[in-house]
Amino acid sequence: MKECPYGEKCYRKNPIHFGEFSHEHLDAIYRKGNVSGDYDIPAKYSSDLIETQLKLLEKLFPKEGAKAEKQANVSGANPPAAASTSRGSSSSGTSSNNPTGSSTSQAASSSSAPKDTSNLAKKQKLSERNIRDYIPVVVEKGGMAKKLERAAPYNMFLTAITDSKPTHSEPLSVTLQEILDESLGEIESSVQINFMVDIGWLLGHYYFAGILDKPLLVLYGDESPELLSIGKFKPQVTAIGVKMPTPFATSHTKMMLLAYSDGSMRVVISTANLYEDDWHNRTQGVWISPKLPALPEDADTGAGESETGFKQDLMLYLVEYKITQLQPWIARIRKSDFSAINVFFLGSVPGGHRESTVRGHPWGHARLGALLAKHAAPINDRIPVVCQSSSIGSLGANVQAWIQQDFINSLKKDSTPLGKLRQMPAFKMIYPSYGNVSGSHDGMLGGGCLPYGKNTNDKQPWLKEHLQQWKSSDRHRSRAMPHIKSYTRYNLEDQSVYWFVLTSANLSKAAWGCFNKNSNIQPCLRIANYEVGVLFLPRFVTGEDTFPLGNNRDGVPAFPLPYDVPLTPYAADDKPFLMDYLQG
Template identity: 65%
Template sequence: MASNLKKCPYGEQCYRKNPIHFGEFSHPHLDTIYANGLDSKTNKYVIPDELFMSAELIETQLKLLEKLFPKPSGSKSSKETTSTDGNSLKDGIRLDSGSPKPDSVKQSKSPMASTSSKCASPNSCKPSSTSVDDSSKFSKKPKITKNIKDYIPVVLEKGHAAEKIASAAPYNLFLTAITDSKRTHHEPLTITFQEILDESLGEIESSVQINFMVEIGWLLGHYYFAGIMGTPLLILYGDETPELLNISKTHPEVTAIKVNMPTPFATSHAKVMLFGYTDGDMRVVISTANLYEDDWHNRTQGIWISPKLTALPNDGDTTAGESPTNFRQDLMLYLVEYKIAKLQSWIARIRKTDFSAINVFFIGSTPGGFREGPRGYPWGHARVGELLQKHCAPMEARVPVICQSSSIGSLGPNIHTWIQHDFLSSLRKHSGPPGLSHFPPFKMIYPSFSNVKSSHDDLFGGGCLPYGSNTNDKQPWLRGHLFQWCSKQRHRSQAMPHIKTYTRMKLEDQSIYWFMLTSANLSKAAWGAFNKNVNISPCLRIMNYEAGVLFLPKFVIGEDTFPLGHVRDGIPSFPLPYDVPLTPYAPDDKPFLMDYLHQ
């Protein structure tokens, strides 16, 4: 084993089965078993009695150690050599281990705080197979064989991403591949991070990654294997990540900027990618996944990928090329809210790009207090409500609003406090007559304890579900509105959902009225809350940066509703990430709480 690796923060409880993790962290209990070798009688590793319950997992992890650190036979392993500065080199990727951080969630600092899972520390990543400057500490290093499958669990053949995205029209909505669900690997609507970088989509000259959590070694490893290592990369990140503070010293092409928030309880939680191509075109990607290994491993994530957007002529009218949904204008206004100078060139590029092929609405949240203006409310649930009132087909009040997210905020002592007073007041709107004051049924998909226990990673599968007992105990009414996570049709029932979606659908008619994919969890911090002072004009207060897309049938397929579960007049069924009808909690079910991981 490489002696310079940091110890895994999970210790004997480590559940990982990904080679990248074992290339970055040591596991003394595994090292001991591995060093002792195979039992001469059984030809198996001898696993101590106290670890017997994890024997199957440990055997899998030991197989990874065999592959990554083959035992020496008179010379150093071809899989590992050592650089002059003591850092290990695996297949040409440098792994400069920083201080480990537990792969647990960032606990909520206040009831308004939106939370997300937290991972082991990011690591710097750099190829050593080519001649580089002495200052990089990698000059005069021999070429080392590189195998992408040693770093990325699900690898699909290159060159086919463009046809996959073209075939996904008109929705362009994907779920990430699940490592332990092989049936997901080759589904038409499954995507991997490597495919997003695939050269068939265009030759990337520069890119922006806006995200909450960024594991820099994992991210740059993907860029390296995609052949775009060294292209300008701007990273805006939300979580405290010391490894990104000085990344430009080792990677001059990378500019990493921590997004400053107005309060300690706010979160820069959006997940947005911008890609600029050498031919002047660009592409926008909106996702629910953080940029680190675990989120692209055994968790269900959603990704919307725009068509390739062509550059407008240099002498063309910059007012041309807007989408029917005003996506370009809303995206530019959103990026302006970050108040980061490095985004200005990208905002200018967007302004000079034809967005007319985009058929969804951009839905954002930005920190601050907002009153209704000429364009209505610009962000949060109030913005969604205004779009629904203008463009959503009329429907009966009994059509439920179905919410699904990976965390739940403090919603108040009863359903009226915020869910009905604010959130459903917006999401129940449509273009028909207001009707009676009845609220639609509220249904919430959130994994139960049994869902997580049966996941690919057992209870550790709940590491992306930061809902705690402190919040849950204050809102017992929510239990009556909860439904299981079930995704048999998409082969993801055992892949816990970090995806966030909101929709209204009528199962009797097999119709969906609208659908939303977003980074925003069900919380006031993400969606906003109106002030309760009736003596002043309403002010919507939002804490987080969030980003999503709203699918309205009128703009996507030219009809009132999306077909559900069947092809209608040549229009494919909308690709829901979960099964319908929904599966209610059993009488003895309980929502999964993060506390279960610390017991």
């Protein structure tokens, strides 16, 4: 069994993790303890955390005395699902093709199905079927529909933070288990499009949601052995790696399509990968669509569109993957009523893209600029563009090179009539400082979701004067490092937000696109990645020119910004957190 890379700093409370990785400090304490569960925990450790982790070891690797006692007490009961191997050796076993994911000795001995000795099989054997051992923040089932109703008109949440208790009951906090909650509908099939997918962890959530046997299509960007072989052992799961045109491009989108047994469906767009760490102590954003009912059979082909054109844009985006398995989903979307959606779909797809007479600019920052130019209320040029992401790309030798010439040039647009002389608004970038990360719930390991490196940072020293600290005390997330990505313009003086974007797209040319600099040809926006986000424009969400900021206004709820305002600029001795700090 491999040693956990976090060592003594391991904060995990997931039995899957402890079935895959050993922990020398825990092993030493566990060996010295007695079968009654009494342990001598050194003072340098958090006793609450260590006790929880030791309880997991007791379940996964019970000592001989404890096993005998348990067997005597539960005579005739079913054997536990957890592997009962001795500590320090890997558990192995067979995985059943039973759609519930359970395995029995009869099935193991008589089935002709291929023997699964993968980590995935071990993960599923290790599940004690106790949701609180598997998922750190558990919300009572059946309440998500009402929570979503109360989140109107924005339907935007942040993920619950394990080590920030106030977020567990915050009205605008959400867990993955809640997104799958049966109160939102009985899921009959689903699509998960994401960059990183821990399929065992994801299927654990599907198990507890009661949908493990339902068809699941996974499109992923980051390959893993478990994804490559999952269809062999879980025939209801189809996993497809998204082919990218260049080695430096990323399938970075984070989106769910959920189909319900009553014919309706739902779209969920988030910033979180599908693995444990991203739903633990990291600030993530999630937008959840209303329920989208099936249209009548005789409905016109153009029926069921939202005022924002979300349905058409989503279908055009999915077509870009050129994946046959998405065709039934595109057909389902076409036959669904999206008229209740009040946000714009904002996508990026790889390739070179030119403005067309029909759609204008279709993707990336140029698409955002076109929507702002058409629909955003006039904005004073002194109002800055505030960007926030979990990574920063190579932006050029100065702020003009791409930030101003390309990116801010799109994001500064509004519906002010052409002809008026405009100024370039200020650019502000929220990115965690070294101090932010070192003081996070997970200490320096909290920076594991911030892959900005020294090589890139050294080439753009000009960036520091634009950097702002990560602070989110109002949302109880100052110590939960942000993997969320957001872009906005707001006015503190009149307490208003002009527009807001929640997206998978980091601040980079690969995500948003870069215009060619050849003036002899029609401008072409080159994009490397797949990305998806949503644009909130007040005229479509609340019918007003701006969203309230801070407090409700005339019955309209304040827009739920993920961070505190006013912003806190970097001090002279502050520095951005760099991934290199974790490697040295």
